[in-house]
Amino acid sequence: MSICGVRGSTPAPGAEFVRYGGHTSCVALAHDGEDPSLVLDAGTGIRRLTQVLDGKPFRGSILLGHLHWDHTQGLPFFAAADRPDARASIYLPEQGDAAAVLGRALSPPHFPIEAHELRGDCTVAGLDPGPHELEGFDVLALDIPHKGGRTYGFRVSDGTAAIAYLSDHSPTTLGAGPEGLGEYHHAAVTLVEGVDLLVHDAQHTAEEFEAKRTFGHSAIDYAVGLAEEARARRLLLFHHDPPRTDDALDAIVAARRGGPVPVEAAVEDTTLDLP
Numbered sequence: 001m002s003i004c005g006v007r008g009s010t011p012a013p014g015a016e017f018v019r020y021g022g023h024t025s026c027v028a029l030a031h032d033g034e035d036p037s038l039v040l041d042a043g044t045g046i047r048r049l050t051q052v053l054d055g056k057p058f059r060g061s062i063l064l065g066h067l068h069w070d071h072t073q074g075l076p077f078f079a080a081a082d083r084p085d086a087r088a089s090i091y092l093p094e095q096g097d098a099a100a101v102l103g104r105a106l107s108p109p110h111f112p113i114e115a116h117e118l119r120g121d122c123t124v125a126g127l128d129p130g131p132h133e134l135e136g137f138d139v140l141a142l143d144i145p146h147k148g149g150r151t152y153g154f155r156v157s158d159g160t161a162a163i164a165y166l167s168d169h170s171p172t173t174l175g176a177g178p179e180g181l182g183e184y185h186h187a188a189v190t191l192v193e194g195v196d197l198l199v200h201d202a203q204h205t206a207e208e209f210e211a212k213r214t215f216g217h218s219a220i221d222y223a224v225g226l227a228e229e230a231r232a233r234r235l236l237l238f239h240h241d242p243p244r245t246d247d248a249l250d251a252i253v254a255a256r257r258g259g260p261v262p263v264e265a266a267v268e269d270t271t272l273d274l275p
Contacts, residue, residue, distance in 0.1 A: 007242055026046040035056060147214070196234065
């Protein structure tokens with residue numbers, strides 16, 4: 001698994017963000033010994049995937065959890081997919097004419113070209129909730145609450161390991177939950193149950209959360225609680241708040257050492273091997 005972008009909302013350039021990275025959401029999955037073929041979100045971090053492919057074209061599928069800028073802005077800058085020998089099947093949560101919905105942002109006057117003008121074999125389609133087989137992976141897509149448009153969380157397995165990816169998640173929409181940070185609701189628990197790795201929205205600290213609970217994201221302690229509730233084997237904090245510095249992320253991880261589920265913070269331009 002290649003971590004290509006880790007930030008939420010906007011990129012975060014600058015010296016204080018170098019170690020964890022400043023690109024927005026993108027994770028790429030590959031079968032053993034193969035190039036990445038299943039991409040989760042296409043924030044500015046997807047540009048890094050061109051480097052991972054090292055001159056080869058992208059041939060695979062891109063799953064968009066939702067259509068906010070920080071999850072789509074990298075699409076027209078993904079050079080490995082914008083070439084005649086590439087194939088990119090782009091899927092977004094079902095909501096009518098998928099190409100037209102994506103085209104609201106990727107078209108003039110907001111952007112100089114439309115998706116169909118990208119070179120190569122590029123298709124855009126809606127994805128219904130439920131199980132799917134994509135690029136040799138078993139994918140479960142379920143609706144999860146997040147402000148401002150239909151949003152999916154994903155569970156992805158290759159038959160030997162499974163990850164859950166809930167990059168943007170607002171569980172307080174469904175109630176306060178046992179700690180006041182949101183419900184451990186059915187969709188979230190179903191996606192996360194027993195996974196080898198949970199990649200989860202961790203944009204806010206518990207101290208910040210009261211003032212920001214309407215923003216549509218999770219508290220870090222909710223992600224930890226969900227991992228414990230659903231028996232995930234490992235938690236990767238993701239979608240870091242743009243102002244959250246490297247030193248602040250270090251402190252967040254250090255404070256959570258020794259818990260029942262190992263906790264790390266996602267680092268851009270790294271690769272994780274799963275069992």
